[in-house]
Amino acid sequence: xxxxxxLLDRLVLTPSRNGKLTLLTDYFRSVEDPDxxxxxxxxxxxxxxxAVKPAMLRALVMExxxxxxxxYSYDYVGDLAETVSLVWPQSPADIANHEPTLAEVVAKLQxxxxxxxxxxxxxxxxxxxxxxxxxxxxxxxxxxxxxxxARLAKQSLADFGKVxxxxxxxxxxxLTPPYAGLFAWLEGKAEKPERTALALxxxxxxxxxxxxxxxxKLDPADYAAEWKWDGIRVQAVSEGGIRRLYSRTGxxxxxxxxxxxxxxxxxxxxxxxxxxxxxxxTGTFSDLQQRLNRKSVAPKIQQxxxxxxRCYDVLQxxxxxxRAFSFRERRGRLEAFVRTLDPSRFDLSPLVEFEDWQAxxxxxxxxxxxxxxxxxxxxxxxxxxxxxxxxxxxxWKRDPHTVDAVLMYAQRGHGKRSSFxxxxxxxxxxxxxxxxxxxxxxxxxxxxxxxxxxxxxKYVRDNTVERFGPVRSVRADRRQGLVLEVAFxxxxxxxxxxxxxxxxxxxxxxxxxxxxxxxxxxIETLQALLDG
Amino acid sequence: MRASDLLHPRPxxxxxxxGDFFIDPVRPVNRALITHGHSDHARSGHRFVLATRQTLDxxxxxxxxxxxxxxxxAALGETIAVNGVSITFHPAGHVLxxxxxxxxxxxxxxxxxxxxxRQGDATCEPFEPVKCDVFITEATFGLPVFxxxxxxxxxxxxxxxxxxxxxxxxxxxxxxxxxAQRVMRLLRDAGHDRPIYIHGALAKLSDYYQSQGIDLxxxxxxxVESGGKADFSGAIVVGPPSAFADRxxxxxxxxxxxFASGWMRIRQRAKQGGVELPLIxxxxxxxxxxxxxxxETGAGEIWVTHGREEALVRWCELExxxxxxxxxxxxxxxxx
Numbered sequence: 001x002x003x004x005x006x007l008l009d010r011l012v013l014t015p016s017r018n019g020k021l022t023l024l025t026d027y028f029r030s031v032e033d034p035d036x037x038x039x040x041x042x043x044x045x046x047x048x049x050x051a052v053k054p055a056m057l058r059a060l061v062m063e064x065x066x067x068x069x070x071x072y073s074y075d076y077v078g079d080l081a082e083t084v085s086l087v088w089p090q091s092p093a094d095i096a097n098h099e100p101t102l103a104e105v106v107a108k109l110q111x112x113x114x115x116x117x118x119x120x121x122x123x124x125x126x127x128x129x130x131x132x133x134x135x136x137x138x139x140x141x142x143x144x145x146x147x148x149x150a151r152l153a154k155q156s157l158a159d160f161g162k163v164x165x166x167x168x169x170x171x172x173x174x175l176t177p178p179y180a181g182l183f184a185w186l187e188g189k190a191e192k193p194e195r196t197a198l199a200l201x202x203x204x205x206x207x208x209x210x211x212x213x214x215x216x217k218l219d220p221a222d223y224a225a226e227w228k229w230d231g232i233r234v235q236a237v238s239e240g241g242i243r244r245l246y247s248r249t250g251x252x253x254x255x256x257x258x259x260x261x262x263x264x265x266x267x268x269x270x271x272x273x274x275x276x277x278x279x280x281x282t283g284t285f286s287d288l289q290q291r292l293n294r295k296s297v298a299p300k301i302q303q304x305x306x307x308x309x310r311c312y313d314v315l316q317x318x319x320x321x322x323r324a325f326s327f328r329e330r331r332g333r334l335e336a337f338v339r340t341l342d343p344s345r346f347d348l349s350p351l352v353e354f355e356d357w358q359a360x361x362x363x364x365x366x367x368x369x370x371x372x373x374x375x376x377x378x379x380x381x382x383x384x385x386x387x388x389x390x391x392x393x394x395x396w397k398r399d400p401h402t403v404d405a406v407l408m409y410a411q412r413g414h415g416k417r418s419s420f421x422x423x424x425x426x427x428x429x430x431x432x433x434x435x436x437x438x439x440x441x442x443x444x445x446x447x448x449x450x451x452x453x454x455x456x457x458k459y460v461r462d463n464t465v466e467r468f469g470p471v472r473s474v475r476a477d478r479r480q481g482l483v484l485e486v487a488f489x490x491x492x493x494x495x496x497x498x499x500x501x502x503x504x505x506x507x508x509x510x511x512x513x514x515x516x517x518x519x520x521x522x523i524e525t526l527q528a529l530l531d532g
Numbered sequence: 533m534r535a536s537d538l539l540h541p542r543p544x545x546x547x548x549x550x551g552d553f554f555i556d557p558v559r560p561v562n563r564a565l566i567t568h569g570h571s572d573h574a575r576s577g578h579r580f581v582l583a584t585r586q587t588l589d590x591x592x593x594x595x596x597x598x599x600x601x602x603x604x605x606a607a608l609g610e611t612i613a614v615n616g617v618s619i620t621f622h623p624a625g626h627v628l629x630x631x632x633x634x635x636x637x638x639x640x641x642x643x644x645x646x647x648x649x650r651q652g653d654a655t656c657e658p659f660e661p662v663k664c665d666v667f668i669t670e671a672t673f674g675l676p677v678f679x680x681x682x683x684x685x686x687x688x689x690x691x692x693x694x695x696x697x698x699x700x701x702x703x704x705x706x707x708x709x710x711x712a713q714r715v716m717r718l719l720r721d722a723g724h725d726r727p728i729y730i731h732g733a734l735a736k737l738s739d740y741y742q743s744q745g746i747d748l749x750x751x752x753x754x755x756v757e758s759g760g761k762a763d764f765s766g767a768i769v770v771g772p773p774s775a776f777a778d779r780x781x782x783x784x785x786x787x788x789x790x791f792a793s794g795w796m797r798i799r800q801r802a803k804q805g806g807v808e809l810p811l812i813x814x815x816x817x818x819x820x821x822x823x824x825x826x827x828e829t830g831a832g833e834i835w836v837t838h839g840r841e842e843a844l845v846r847w848c849e850l851e852x853x854x855x856x857x858x859x860x861x862x863x864x865x866x867x868x
Contacts, residue, residue: 006689009799010809012799012803013799013802013803013807013808013809013810014808015808019697019788019808022696022697023696026696065676066846066847066850068846069675069676069843069846069847070676072675072840072842072843072846073675073676073677073843076675076677076798076840077677077798077800078800079799079800082798082799083677086676086677086678086679086797087676087677130679130681412777412806414789414806414808415786415787415788415808416785416786418776418777418781418787418789418806419776419777419778419779419780419781419782420782469804469805470777470804470805470806
């Protein structure tokens with residue numbers, strides 16, 4: 001248990017992706033089955049343990065210590081799980097000479113009934129170290145919140161076994177904790193587990209952005225063009241009565257879209273974009289957000305923002321795997337197949353006719369619909385390949401939006417950037433003329449060169465107004481302030497931010513040392529984008 | 533005599549009227565008794581200073597010659613009369629030279645512990661419990677949440693990380709007096725025999741520790757002249773915490789930031805400070821040490837100073853021991 005607890009403690013404080021991967025692979029290498037598999041399941045959210053409510057946890061600790069001292073402690077720490085893990089009284093007699101393994105802890109928690117759950121938990125806490133107590137409490141209260149996505153966990157497995165992540169994704173949904181067969185294969189001790197379960201994920205094909213000079217080398221006649229829809233990439237798999245919707249990284253998102261899953265009365269695997277509204281009146285990305293990141297969704301929301309799928313490829317029909325066919329052949333099959341489906345839930349991503357790159361460029365710049373974010377190019381003769389092969393598929397995005405904003409706060413970075421103020425919060429003007437004030441509209445931490453970073457860092461240090469821990473507030477008023485040109489992909493309405501907007505994918509595109517702060521943009525400029 | 537007639541707070545610090553001296557005064561006074569060399573306890577400018585030899589040496593290193601009018605070294609365990617008040621210095625286990633000061637007059641004995649800890653520390657004399665009527669305890673970590681693990685466990689985590697990330701320098705923030713040298717000594721005891729790189733602010737004090745027979749092994753300045761960026765890969769660099777947020781730290785390529793402090797027990801503290809590898813190593817007593825020490829002194833009355841006084845006073849109440857907060861100003865309760 002202590003090894004798992006130590007892993008959690010390190011992961012939560014390690015900001016870099018590579019650092020996290022090293023910690024995870026080292027853990028898988030040094031810890032045996034079934035502990036490592038259970039840890040993996042805990043991280044990916046695939047471990048089921050009956051939850052203990054915070055109130056129950058509080059009651060347990062109150063039986064064991066003075067409520068006033070607990071109150072002081074909780075006020076100071078601010079986090080219930082952490083406070084309880086620290087203050088839990090322990091007598092030397094409690095410390096078993098055998099440190100329980102993660103497997104033993106999980107087994108005891110899973111075997112506990114609702115009524116004896118708290119007692120079982122208390123016994124486990126009695127025998128555990130402080131870090132282990134924290135980990136146990138996190139397991140029973142649900143949600144480790146250590147900044148490791150299921151995708152990152154899968155990447156660490158791929159690194160650990162030196163295999164492609166696509167192989168892990170393809171197998172994942174057929175596997176169950178503690179994944180002994182998976183680990184045996186990754187360590188070269190057993191054959192690759194077989195795909196026996198139905199409706200498994202198939203790794204998707206990804207595109208490359210069109211780079212400078214790419215198009216000159218390509219013949220327009222070799223490529224089909226489609227609109228690039230700004231929804232979420234999904235794979236709809238229906239097989240033997242099992243229906244699943246997967247995200248492009250193989251996470252099962254069916255639970256969030258029961259309305260779409262309901263309509264999947266076919267046998268096959270489709271690739272496309274999940275959007276809301278209906279095929280005749282596609283909703284915006286803001287509308288789509290109402291349906292994202294939910295485990296389940298209320299009927300009212302389903303009615304207001306119905307989900308549908310705009311299909312652009314087919315990987316399987318019945319027993320026939322179509323991935324080896326050319327795009328032209330797959331497209332033919334797809335068109336025929338989509339015609340047999342519920343038209344309110346499935347439609348076809350239309351092809352865009354074009355003569356030459358110049359003509360396509362015109363279309364890319366002026367898309368027909370706000371939810372189009374550019375065009376896709378697909379080679380007519382290319383098979384459906386896993387990963388991001390260079391050549392067959394390109395994305396050619398609409399140019400980003402830009403806004404001139406004023407730097408308001410700067411925060412120190414991590415790792416290489418730990419001595420630089422590298423994360424910037426910026427704002428635009430709002431309020432009536434004469435009493436304008438800045439409202440924050442976003443945060444960005446890349447897009448600048450190392451030299452520019454040094455310049456901004458110096459500016460921040462020289463113009464600091466206030467400090468709050470690692471954050472500095474920077475002088476920003478009508479007379480003085482650093483104007484940043486910020487590029488972003490789109491805007492969403494936000495109730496969380498004071499400005500009412502949230503930027504998608506913001507980055508610093510230029511430093512406007514030349515521009516007076518008072519001439520930065522106003523919030524109305526952004527609001528107009530929302531309404532358009 | 534009443535204990536509060538023997539010692540009570542004044543704006544300058546804790547004052548003893550019959551002996552006419554202050555303990556750890558924060559402003560220049562005529563006669564000062566100093567518990568240890570940390571700057572908030574050991575200020576310069578007093579006319580007369582009584583402290584252990586090592587504390588006096590440390591004060592001179594930090595403030596320069598002439599930091600006080602006259603000085604007298606107190607040997608541990610030896611009783612000195614100051615205006616008829618008996619003074620005895622006893623080791624406090626906090627940093628090199630640190631002492632508790634027992635003040636006795638007309639049958640009343642008060643022990644002003646200064647800062648102290650009970651965990652073993654190879655860089656200073658261990659704390660010695662002294663029976664007394666009133667025990668003045670610090671409360672830096674005076675909350676039941678503060679429980680320091682054994683320092684060897686923490687150092688093992690640091691060494692494990694250097695093995696896991698051999699290409700990255702590990703920057704360990706540690707206060708210049710005491711903590712830094714303790715960390716270095718712990719590394720040596722754990723078998724780390726590569727040179728340890730240190731920030732310039734640590735040099736004088738570390739040399740002093742070595743001259744007092746505390747072996748810290750080979751220490752090298754963490755200067756750029758001694759090598760390019762790559763030279764620090766996998767190295768352990770010790771410096772004052774403030775230096776790591778500063779431009780000074782740019783000489784290290786993609787470092788892992790670590791901080792040796794009792795505050796690192798609280799995850800949010802580590803997170804806010806951008807600390808990736810918190811090491812819970814403290815020179816102050818944790819909750820269990822504080823409460824055990826209070827019992828051990830047998831004191832009928834406890835005065836609680838700098839830190840989280842209210843929780844420790846509450847604990848004393850529950851134990852049936854008279855206790856009150858002693859409001860002294862000018863000490864950094866954040867120290868460690």
